[in-house]
Amino acid sequence: MAAIFLYPKIDKVIGSPNPYIFNFQKALAKNHHVVNAKSPNRGILSFFTHFFKADLFILNWPETIPEKKFGSVQKKLFMLFLKLAKAYSKKVVWILHNKGSHHKGENPVTKNMFDVLMAHSDYIITHSYAGKDFVSSAYPNYISKVHVIPHPLTEKLGEYRKGEKKFDFLIWGSIFPYKGIDVFLDYLRETPELKNTKVLIVGKCSDTKYKSKILSILPENAEFKDELLSLEEIAAYSVQAKFTLFTYKSQTVISSGSLIDSIRMGAIILGPDHGAFRDMKDLAFMHTFKNFNEIPKIISEFNPSDEQIEGDRNTFMNQNTWANFVEKIGNITGI
Incomplete structure (x- = not known):
């Protein structure tokens, strides 16, 4: 001891x-x-x-x-x-x-x-x-x-469930400029392939200037809930989303507590090709992109019936x- x-x-x-x-x-x-x-x-x-x-x-x-x-x-x-x-x-x-x-x-x-x-x-x-x-x-x-x-990681909060989803992308966690949500919203507004997707952003933004920026560019197919929720409440939204999206633009990020909790929630994760996201890119529940232009192809090729999704998740969590x-x-x- x-x-x-x-x-x-x-x-x-x-x-x-x-x-x-x-x-x-x-x-x-x-x-x-x-x-x-x-x-x-x-x-x-x-x-x-x-x-x-x-x-x-x-x-x-x-x-x-x-x-x-x-x-x-x-x-x-x-x-x-x-x-x-x-x-x-x-x-x-x-x-x-x-x-x-x-x-x-x-x-x-x-x-x-x-x-x-x-x-x-x-x-x-x-x-x-x-x-x-x-x-x-x-x-x-x-x-x-x-x-x-x-x-x-601690215990599971849920498993991935295929079927109809209310949202295509869930973005959650405290809202800060380094997470690049505004950059993604600009991309979303300008990309025809994503014009019919539904995006839910959930997280408290204490930076009033950044919050105003997000609201000023928020497209009609995106919803922003400026709220601090429990993990259980976020997990309920995760079940309703096809993907949990991480838009981080900061190269200072090595890992992410929100990433770990999203794994626990049973999410299919889309994240930048660096840090812990890159380390996990061969796992069936993880998909990475070098830039936002790769996202339409990733979501079009995703197979929700892949049995390896929960197998990889269970193995990763047990280890x-x-x-x-x-x-x-x-x-x-x-x-």
Whole structure:
């Protein structure tokens, strides 16, 4: 049993957030002691209040620390933590979720955090070979630290059902510019082959400017519900859609929690040919495109009676449970 500090600590669920940390903590706690599991969230200060209790620190999204309140101060404290971790032989695992900042793009602050984390992490776990390729290209000196483990999944929320569908495409999740929904809507308006398709977009958009842009270009065959829904409510829409579409244009994306939940919902997925989407492109429930122009051909050739769809889904889910994820981290780190 290892003593593990898991970052970030989230105290409660509000609405429908990414449940990654909750699932991670639950899986770790089965065979290890998560030292900050029952402690209140103290942000960067928790690294120090739990420092001597933990042998292994598992960090998720630490590169975003400078973007938080009092970010410059938090960054300095984080740098101090990394120096102390090295001095006291504490092991640091960085879960590399993204290749940069989705929202801020390339910027020197995030680049500096990546530089620091590459150098000071003992192990780097990433959920897609795109993450490994990124390190190999941008930080080749640290490639030996990198290990690829697919994003783990919890239980199924549904299975694919062939038959008549109310919608051709479901796009769901929080609405941000990096997801490229506006680009797809422009394509939809200009493409005769898709003029009769029905599109449902479900997700909360807190960016009023971007929301106005989406509404201004929303074609008649597309519906936008600016709502924060539970996964069960989204799964009900998924059953009514032929495909769940991911329009991501950002190359910072390595994996996606929404992708993982869509697999759980029994969706047939259309996504960009990079990151975890590319890793899964040989599975019957996954179809990828290099650009939107490939979508009409993909949907015209889709066979809803393909028995391999649920076979591939079941195999993938059985191989990539949270228990297996923690076991693989244990094999890598020796905990």
